[in-house]
Amino acid sequence: MSVLWQRVRGWRRAVPGGRVGLRLSVMAMIDAVGTGAFLAVSVPFITRSVGLSVGQLSLGLTLSAAIALATAVPIGILADRIGPKKVLVGVSLWRCACFVLYPFVQNLWQFLTVVCLLGLVDKAAAPMEQALVGQVTAAEDRVKVVAVLRSLRNVGFTVGALLGGIGLLIDTRAGYGAILLLNAASFAVLAALAHRLPVLSTPAKSLRRRFSVDALRDRPFLAFTGINAVLTMHMTLLSIGIPLWIVEHTEAPAAVISPLVAVNTVLAVALQVRASRGTETIAGSAHGLVRAGVSLAVCCLLLVAAPKPPVVVGVGVLLLAMIALTAGELFQSAGGWGGSYLLAAPGQEGVYLSVFWLGVAVQQIAAPVVVGVVITTGTTGWVVLAALFAVCGLAAPVIGRWAQARLDSNGAQLEHHPA
Numbered sequence: 001m002s003v004l005w006q007r008v009r010g011w012r013r014a015v016p017g018g019r020v021g022l023r024l025s026v027m028a029m030i031d032a033v034g035t036g037a038f039l040a041v042s043v044p045f046i047t048r049s050v051g052l053s054v055g056q057l058s059l060g061l062t063l064s065a066a067i068a069l070a071t072a073v074p075i076g077i078l079a080d081r082i083g084p085k086k087v088l089v090g091v092s093l094w095r096c097a098c099f100v101l102y103p104f105v106q107n108l109w110q111f112l113t114v115v116c117l118l119g120l121v122d123k124a125a126a127p128m129e130q131a132l133v134g135q136v137t138a139a140e141d142r143v144k145v146v147a148v149l150r151s152l153r154n155v156g157f158t159v160g161a162l163l164g165g166i167g168l169l170i171d172t173r174a175g176y177g178a179i180l181l182l183n184a185a186s187f188a189v190l191a192a193l194a195h196r197l198p199v200l201s202t203p204a205k206s207l208r209r210r211f212s213v214d215a216l217r218d219r220p221f222l223a224f225t226g227i228n229a230v231l232t233m234h235m236t237l238l239s240i241g242i243p244l245w246i247v248e249h250t251e252a253p254a255a256v257i258s259p260l261v262a263v264n265t266v267l268a269v270a271l272q273v274r275a276s277r278g279t280e281t282i283a284g285s286a287h288g289l290v291r292a293g294v295s296l297a298v299c300c301l302l303l304v305a306a307p308k309p310p311v312v313v314g315v316g317v318l319l320l321a322m323i324a325l326t327a328g329e330l331f332q333s334a335g336g337w338g339g340s341y342l343l344a345a346p347g348q349e350g351v352y353l354s355v356f357w358l359g360v361a362v363q364q365i366a367a368p369v370v371v372g373v374v375i376t377t378g379t380t381g382w383v384v385l386a387a388l389f390a391v392c393g394l395a396a397p398v399i400g401r402w403a404q405a406r407l408d409s410n411g412a413q414l415e416h417h418p419a
Helices: 002-014 018-050 054-082 084-104 108-119 125-136 139-170 173-195 219-231 234-249 254-275 282-305 311-343 349-377 379-416
Strands: none
Touching: 018 054, 018 125, 018 139, 018 173, 054 084, 054 108, 054 125, 054 349, 084 108, 084 125, 084 173, 084 349, 125 139, 125 311, 125 349, 139 173, 139 254, 139 311, 219 282, 219 311, 219 349, 219 379, 234 254, 234 282, 234 311, 234 349, 254 311, 282 311, 282 379, 311 349, 311 379, 349 379
16 A cells, blocks of 8 residues: 555656646546547447438537537636636536436437537537636646646547447447446546636636626737647648548558557657647747647648658658657647637636637638648648648747737736726
């Protein structure tokens, strides 16, 4: 027991944020395991057990996404009113209830009802978690904590996918239902752990008495949100772009896709904390996005070269492209998170971060279309996309200085006109 306790104390010291950081890490793992398991079985459950068509499934997911986009900012405004911790607890319990109902879906209308109820809070969890990290950890630990959480989430998604694989092997409604209820349980545990987190800092009451949509008028913040959204296209490149390019335009066997994705996962887990170093300031976050844009541009140019060499050399080029993509992913996540919190107006972190994540959500809808066009047009498409990534990355320092000037101006106004 003493050896086990010493190891636990060692893990606690190793995780930024101490005991709170460790609790946040446990929350991230539980959430990711449940979500990974759900994603593995969700489509087979709906199409095989419920018997819906792919078109009906797509209809439900589209309606859910549209609702999620509409509710993200209002929930962020609510978080600025009552605090992100309370909202995160409520969102987690809401999702728990929905996933308890999910296994009992029997027809299209029940499916639409459940996924639309989930859509009400679907885009609220990520900004609430980010805002909560800002309130329960010291300023110097925030970026490090989020980097650790992101690494753990990658591990958790992998573990969850393996658990979901068990449900796929069983391939019965009961098996799928057990996985869905496991996901529901994960949200219940997440709510309980979030409720017990001690809040170190809260916005001044004077800032929380009014509802505000200042984030929608903050041009530097919106510009930062826009370039970050473009750079998050690495997610679609990983899941759609690179696999389709390999299958349709290279001589490399399709079997290399899985090892390449594994390389991405391993590097993301191992290097996320290191990639986050130096992004604790606005200037540092902006330089992180510069590195992200350049890395993603290099990835695109390497993909252009992949079809031309012999197969063995082509696989090596694809490996280099995946490494460049992963670098872009790591730098974008670190720079994006650090900058979004630093640029948020004090007391309005909930709505600011909701707008920030709304940009990511819009990109997730538009990116598959963009990537499809890129693959269709071939070399020209990849070169244009590379230029877009590079321009967005190189624009980050300019936007950072613009935002810093706005923050300095607002601070000077407060000093001359105190509330």
